[in-house]
Structures are given as structure tokens and as C-alpha cells.
Amino acid sequence: MSQSVLIQLADAVKDALTAAAITPEIAGEGAIAATRSYVPEFSLPELGTAKLTVVPSALTAELASRGAHEFDYSVDIGIHRRVADDNETDAMVRFVEEVLDTVRSTAIDIAGLRVGVPTLVANEPIFSPEHLREQRTFVSVVRATYPAIRAVT
């Protein structure tokens, strides 16, 4: 079975993030291997180390000419970790910036379709205040949107 473009894209983003070997600057933390998931779900005991999860999230197509559609493929990248104090929260904010920098500067090519770099990378809000207050968990979601032109037929 051939893979959907969005799933291939999500896998490529996951692989790029893993290859970048980004590490939160928190004692004892190593490089984080990204994973792809449809329904990411974590319990608090699992979040002693950072989690980096790529989720296929949205797809739109708009007619660009008589013969082609412009597609926007979006993936969400979730960043989760329990934090002990503001220093660890600072480290996680920096980690999110590194994830964002990796995503925005990495061109993605998937079979038969040159996708390139994302046209939009968004991280709003930077973190969830509710999770930080009620769970001391840093939760941030980066959305990356990639354009691609595909023939109408």
C-alpha cells in the first residue's frame, strides 16, 4: 500500500528531528528521538524525559491554475516534559526554538514530490500555562505547514 503524502511528510519531519539530535539543556537528558503518532497520550510518570511527537494534522487544497492545485500539508510537533523549576522551563523554551529552527531550515523531499521548507511554522502559545501550573509539565506544540503543487488529475 502506498503511503499518503501527509504520512510521508510526517515521517520525514520525524526523521529530520531525530537526526538533528537536539537535546534540552537539562541535567541527565540525552538526545531525543522523535516519534510519529495519531493519538499521542502520555502519563505524568512518562514525562521525566522529553517527548517529541509528530502528528499529521491538516490538509487543504486550493486551485492554483487550470491544471494544478496548491496543497498545504500541516504537521503538529508536540514537545512535552515535566519540569522542576524555572531553569528547566527556560531550557525547554530554548529546546522548542531549536526544534522550530530545525524544522524551518530542513527541506523535505518525498517520493515524486518536492515539498521543500515549510511556508509557515507557528508556535502559539509557546507553552500551556495550565499544564505548567497544574502538572509542572511543559507542553508546547509547533505547527509546520508545507506547500506542494500537484496536478488536478
Next chain:
Amino acid sequence: MSNLLAQGVAFLDAQRKAHMASEVVYRRGAEDLAIAATVGVTRFEVEDESGFRSQVTARDYLVTAADMVLGGQAAEPAVGDTIRETIGSQVFVHEVLPFGLEPAWRWSDPHRTTFRIHTKHTSTEAAP
């Protein structure tokens, strides 16, 4: 004039501690306090943030305020403290954390006899 209701609350708290409590370890920093606590309520919640879900087991503990003595002084619960509850061969570590819009603890009675401490399960260790 004595307050009958306050005496009643104190009596009930003594009964709770004698018959409905088990020993847990309250930890702040490097200091441990063995204390009698009653499990008030346990809730399982799933919180959603942009499709990313967190499973949370929240647990309340009832503790007699007069028993909370840390560093030789009466103390109130604080965010980041932990309550370590041994069940069988495992120690369940619960961190003191706010619950919803409530702070991390509140008085359980009008006479300030008992703390209701909000916690969340954050790790599990093997019992020593």
C-alpha cells in the same frame, strides 16, 4: 465558652486518623516526615492540548494540620513537596500540585484542623 462544633471536628479528625488513615511519607527537600493520612479522593483525568493528551491521576490526602511539623516548625503543604505512599512492593510518589483553579491545598473543615492536600501521581518506585 467552648465551641461544640470545633470539639466535634477535633473528635472526628482523631477518629479518622485512628481508623481511616495509613502512614505515608511527606517529603520536602531532604526532609522526610512519617505522617498518618487518609486518601480523600482519587480522580483519573485526561487533559487535551491541541490533540496531545495527558493522563493524570490526581489524589487528595487528608492530614491533621498539627502533625505537619517540618524543620521543627509547623508547616503548610507546598507545591513540589511529595507524598510517598507504599502499596505492596511499590512506592507511589505523588507531587503536591494545584487542582484546577484551587491552590495545592485547602482546609478540609471550618476550624482548620485538617489539610486537604491535592497531589498528582508522578512516579512509581520499588519499595525498599
